[in-house]
Amino acid sequence: MTNVLVTGGSGFVGSALVKELAQKGYHILSIDNYFSGSKDNEIEHPNVRYIEVSTCDMLTHSEVMDFCPDTVYHLGEYSRIVQSFDDIKLCHNFNSVGTFNVLEYCRHKNARLVYSGSSSKFGNNGADEHLSPYSWMKAKNAELINNYHNWWGLDFAIAYFYNVYGPGQICSGHMATVIGIFQEQYKSGKPLTVVSPGDQRRDFTHIDDIISGLVLVGENGSGDGYLLGTGTNHTLLEIAQAFDCEIQMVPARKGERFTSQAYPTKAKEELGWTAQHNVIDYIKNWVKEQNQENSVQV
Numbered sequence: 001m002t003n004v005l006v007t008g009g010s011g012f013v014g015s016a017l018v019k020e021l022a023q024k025g026y027h028i029l030s031i032d033n034y035f036s037g038s039k040d041n042e043i044e045h046p047n048v049r050y051i052e053v054s055t056c057d058m059l060t061h062s063e064v065m066d067f068c069p070d071t072v073y074h075l076g077e078y079s080r081i082v083q084s085f086d087d088i089k090l091c092h093n094f095n096s097v098g099t100f101n102v103l104e105y106c107r108h109k110n111a112r113l114v115y116s117g118s119s120s121k122f123g124n125n126g127a128d129e130h131l132s133p134y135s136w137m138k139a140k141n142a143e144l145i146n147n148y149h150n151w152w153g154l155d156f157a158i159a160y161f162y163n164v165y166g167p168g169q170i171c172s173g174h175m176a177t178v179i180g181i182f183q184e185q186y187k188s189g190k191p192l193t194v195v196s197p198g199d200q201r202r203d204f205t206h207i208d209d210i211i212s213g214l215v216l217v218g219e220n221g222s223g224d225g226y227l228l229g230t231g232t233n234h235t236l237l238e239i240a241q242a243f244d245c246e247i248q249m250v251p252a253r254k255g256e257r258f259t260s261q262a263y264p265t266k267a268k269e270e271l272g273w274t275a276q277h278n279v280i281d282y283i284k285n286w287v288k289e290q291n292q293e294n295s296v297q298v
Contacts, residue, residue: 004218005029005069005111007055007102008076010037012168012177013116013161016211017073022048024215029067031058032076035094036175041168055098058105071112071218074102077138081120082253083174084134095137103148112155114218117142119160119203119227123257132255146224157221159214162229162262165279166207178236179204179283182243187290191248198237198249201259203229206277216271229262230275242283 004021008014009030014037021028022045030042033054042050051063055076058064078084078094099115106113118138121129129139148154163178171180182192205228213228240247267273 003027003029003067003069004071004073005031005064005067006073006075007031007058007098008037008074010034010039010041010050011075012036012041012170013164013207013210013214014073014075015041015043016168016207017075017214018048019043020211020215029064029069031055031061031064033094035090036079036170037076054094055101056093058098059101064105068109069111071114072102072106072109073114073116073214073218074099075116077116078134079118080175081132081134081257082255084132085254088133091133091137095134095141099141099144103144103154106154106156107148107152112218113145113157114214114221115141115145115156115158116214117158117160117224119162119229119260119262120257122160122227123260128257131257135255142224149223156223157217157226158224159217159221159226159228159267160262161210162203162205162227162260164207164210165204166277166282168207178202179239179279182240183286186243186245186287191246192240192243193248193250194236194240195256196249196252198240199235200256201233201235201261202239203231203233203261204239204279205229205262205275206279206282209275209277213267213271213273216273217267220271226267226271227262227264228267228273228275229260229264230278231262231264233259233261234279239279239283242280243287 010032078091084091120135121139165179169180
């Protein structure tokens with residue numbers, strides 16, 4: 001693998017992946033429409049090139065079509081569950097139309113596809129894929145990818161993320177992560193807003209673990225089912241309590257999953273991957289650093 005195309009390469013996960021792949025010597029073309037990505041995430045590197053274009057338009061973009069990747073990492077989709085009800089048109093364009101274009105691109109370029117699936121489809125014995133437009137569209141994309149393999153021999157691997165957090169996460173706006181929101185509220189001296197009932201369980205996975213898993217999946221993975229999570233989950237209340245500050249409960253939201261927990265058996269047995277970070281330790285260390293900074297400023 002020498003040439004790699006990364007969709008969403010200026011986003012939270014995509015930009016971290018681009019940095020890692022660049023350090024490993026790959027030649028990378030990043031495409032992003034900057035809906036949730038940011039140019040601040042981009043790096044200056046001789047092996048990395050950035051193009052502002054949506055996956056919805058990539059098949060008519062000359063620079064994208066002139067590029068000949070060995071592998072495509074497809075991370076550039078709409079990636080929020082609750083918000084997808086209000087943004088269903090955007091979600092459809094990015095996740096259905098855009099992903100179809102990526103598949104066609106891979107088919108005609110004879111490129112390998114590494115897809116970031118959504119763990120939301122696994123909850124409640126598979127019934128949770130119908131909880132939101134986002135979950136359903138992501139589940140159907142995984143089916144379509146498997147069909148492209150059966151119909152045209154597409155070489156692919158699908159990795160599933162579990163509540164990614166860490167440096168570079170989105171901390172404000174309607175695309176912010178839970179821990180990012182809590183960090184912003186903590187720094188502002190505001191109560192942490194926990195969505196009722198608070199006992200929803202999530203498997204939080206550090207960005208460094210996700211990237212190490214993605215690289216392994218890209219280099220050695222094959223087929224569906226690489227669940228990148230710690231295998232341990234925590235309630236939202238437990239996460240908020242780790243900040244050791246005031247908590248405020250807010251109303252339940254449509255489409256919320258009750259529980260998520262990875263079973264990363266395939267990633268461990270085939271690739272030797274296991275998560276190395278603990279979310280509670282991360283939060284406590286972050287709070288300690290914040291308090292030290294505040295004491296120095298005073």
